[in-house]
Amino acid sequence: MTSPIATILIVDDEPKNRSLLEVLLKPEGYLTVTANSGEEALAMVEENPPDLILLDVMMPGMDGYDVAAKLKTNPATRNLPIIMLSALDDRGSKLAGLSAGAEDFLTKPIDRAELWVRVRNLLRLKEYSDFLAQHNQLLEQAVRGRNEEITERKRAETQIIRLNRLYAILSDINAAIVRIRNRQELYTEACRIAVEHGHFRMAWIGSVDSKGTGLSPLAWSGFDEGYLDKITLAIRNNEADTLVLAMRALQEKKPVVCNDIDSDPKLAHWHIDARQRDYRSMGVFPLMGDDQPVGLFVLYASELNFFDMEEIKLLTEVTANISYALEYIKKEEKLNYLAYNDVLTGLPSRTLFHDRLVQALTNAHRHRDRLGVLFIDLDNFKNVNDSLGHHAGDMLLKQVAAMFSVCMREGDTVARLGGDEFVVILDSMTSEDDAWMVSQKILKLMTKPLTIEGHELLVTCSIGIALYPKDGEDAKALLQSADGALYLAKNKGRNNAQFCTAEMNAKALERLTLENDLRQAINRQEFLLHYQPRVDLISGEITGMEALVRWQHPVQGLLYPTKFIPVAEESGLIVPLGEWVLRTACEQNKAWQRAGLKPVSIAVNLSARQFKQQDLVEIVTRMLKETELDPSYLELELTESMVMQNVEAAIATLSQFQAIGVKLAIDDFGIGYSSLNYLKHFPISFLKIDQSFVRDITTNRDDAIIAKIIISMAHDLGLKVIAEGVETDGQKSFLSLHHCDEMQGYFFSMPIPAEEFEILLRERCCMSMTKPRLL
C-alpha cells in the first residue's frame, strides 16, 4: 500500500485555531483545507472528500457532534476518520464525541506530538479500510465471474481476513488508548485485544526497571497454563540466556521475532513448554519511553511464519502508540502529583489539603464525629532563612515536615500550605482533648534541637486549634478560627498552642497544669487509697473491698479519680500511678491479714492503658511476691470495653491471671457491649452491675428488668454478681429478692481511709442490713 499525500479538512469557527492547526500539520507533509462552520464542512466533504477531518465541537449553528453524526450515517462518508477537538476535557464530552461516531478526541490546547500521532494513526487505519474496501470489490467481481482463478480468490480472502484482523487490533488498541488513563488497565486491555481480535494464542506485557534489564510481567491474556510463571521464575533467577529474545529486543530497542520456535536452537529450553501450548511463532516488541525500553509486548501465535513484514510493521505501530500513551499517563501523573503535593516536603499541598478537609467534614457531619484543625507556624523560620540561606531553610522545612508526619495517627493529614505554614486535620477525634494532646506532642517534639547543615538549631512553633463543629461548620469557617487561634498563640509569646475561644483555652490551661502537677504528685507521694467494703447479701458480712485512689492535691484539696484519671490515662502517667495503687493495695491487705484481721479480697481497678501493657501479668506477679499477698486475695476490675477491644488478646491475658490465682471482675457491666454471650469465653469470677442501673432499679421498669436479666444470666454462666452504688433499702431489697450475691454502696459505707476501714474489719463487722451506715 503506497500512501498518497493525505488531505485534512480542518473545521473550526475560530480563524486563529484553523491557522494554528494548518501550521502544525503542513510541515508534516499533509495538505490542509479549512471550513468555518459545520454546514460548510458538509458541503466540502460532498464535493471533495478529504482523508481525515479535524472537527471542532463547539460551533455556532451545526455543532461538531451533529456534523459527525451526519457524516457517519451517510454510507458514502461513513469511513471518513474524524478527530473531535474540544476545550472540554471531561469524560462525558469525549464519550459524546465518540458516540456521535468520531474515531478520536483531542483536548485543546492541542499537544503537537499528540496531534501528529493521532492523525498518523487514523490515516493509516483509513488506508487499511480503503484497501479492504477495494479488495472486497475485487472479491465480489471475482465471485461474479465464477470461472476466474480460484486460487487468486482464496489468496484475496486470506489477505482480507488477515487485514481485518490487523485493522481490528490497531483500531481497538487506539480506542483503548483514548479511553484509558491507567497504566495497568491499558496493559490488560492491550493483551486482551491482541488475543481476542488479533487471534494470538497468548500475549503478555512486562515492565522494565530503570537499569533497562529487570523485567516484571504485569498483564497477560490468552492460553498461558503456567507459562508466565516459568518466565517470572527465569527472570527471578536471572536466567538472561533463557530469555534471549526479550533481552535482544531490550538491547537493540527493536522488535525481535521467531517464526518457528520449535526449530530455533536458541529457544531449546522453551521447546516443550511452547509445543504443549501450541506456541509456534513469537514476537517481542519493546515499549519505549524517552528513547529507552520501559516494557515489552510479547505475542505468541499458533501458526508458523506468523510475523511477516506487514504484521511486524503494524505491531510496531501498536507498540509505539502504547508507548506514547504510557508517556502521556506519566506526564499526567506528574502533573497530578505536582498539583496535589508540595515538591519540597512531599506533604499534601493546599489543594489536596482542601479536598481532604471537605471530605473529612462531610464524613464528620454524617457520623456526628468531632474533627480538629491545627494551624502550625514555625516561630523563627525567617531568621534561619536570613542567616543560613534558603537552602538551609528548605532543609529545615523538610525535617520538620517529616517530624510532624511521624506524630500523627493513620488517617490524619499533615499538609504544607506554603512558606513555614503547616496544617493538620485530626480525623474522628474521640474527645476535644485529642487536638490539645496532639498540639502538645508537636510542641514537645520541637524542643529538641535540629541539625541543619552542621548547625544546631532550636526551632519552636505556634499552633492554633479549631474544632468542628463548635468553631466552624465548613472548611472556610474552621480555617478562619484556626488562623485566629494561631494569632492568639503568637501573641502569647509563641511556642504554645491556643484554641480559638477563651473558654477552651482556660480548660486547656487547667488540664495542662493538672498534668504537670500529676507528674510531680507520684514523687511527692500525694496519692492515697480509700477502701469501700463489699457485703454478702445474705449474711451481711464483709467479703471484700474495692481500693479507690484519691489525690491529696496541695492546693485543690482531696481530688477524686474522675478529675485526674482521664489526664493520667492520656499522658501515660496512669502506668506508674496504677503500679503504685496495686502495690499499696496489696501491701495494705497483707498488713491487715498480718494483724490478724479477717482475710478478705481487695479489688483494684485497671485502666485500659495498663491492660495493654505487655508485661502486666509479670508486674502483678512481682507485686504479689514482693508484698507476700496470696493471689486469691487480689481481684482485678476491668471494663467491658477493655476486654472487647481485642478479645483474643484479652482472653490470653485473663487466662494468665487465672493461672496465677488472681480473680477477675467485669466492672460497670451493662453500659458497654452488653455481650453476655462473649463473657462465657472470659475466665472471670464477678460481674459488677453498673450504678446507673441500680440507681433507678425501684422506679424504672426497664432498669429493673435489665438488672434481673443480668443476674440470672450471670448465674447461668457461673459468675457471681455484685451490685454497685446501692444507696437505699429499696434497692438492696430488690437486689436481694433477685438473688444478687454481693453489694457495694453508700447504703453500707462510702469509700473510707485505711484507718477507718481497719476499724470496720476489726469489729469483724457484719454490716447492718437494715439501716444505712454512713449516709
Ligand SMILES: Nc1nc2c(ncn2[C@@H]2O[C@@H]3COP(=O)(O)O[C@H]4[C@@H](O)[C@H](n5cnc6c(=O)[nH]c(N)nc65)O[C@@H]4COP(=O)(O)O[C@H]3[C@H]2O)c(=O)[nH]1
Ligand atoms: N453515687 C454513688 N457512688 C458510689 C456509691 N458507692 C460507691 N460509689 C462510687 O462509685 C465508684 C465506684 O468505682 P468504679 O465503678 O470502679 O469507678 C471508679 C474507677 O473507674 C476509677 N478509679 C478509682 N480508682 C482507680 C484506680 O486506682 N485506678 C484506675 N484505673 N481507676 C480508678 O474512678 C471511678 C470513680 O471512682 P470514685 O470517684 O472513687 O467512685 C467510686 C465510688 O466512690 C454509691 O452508693 N453511690
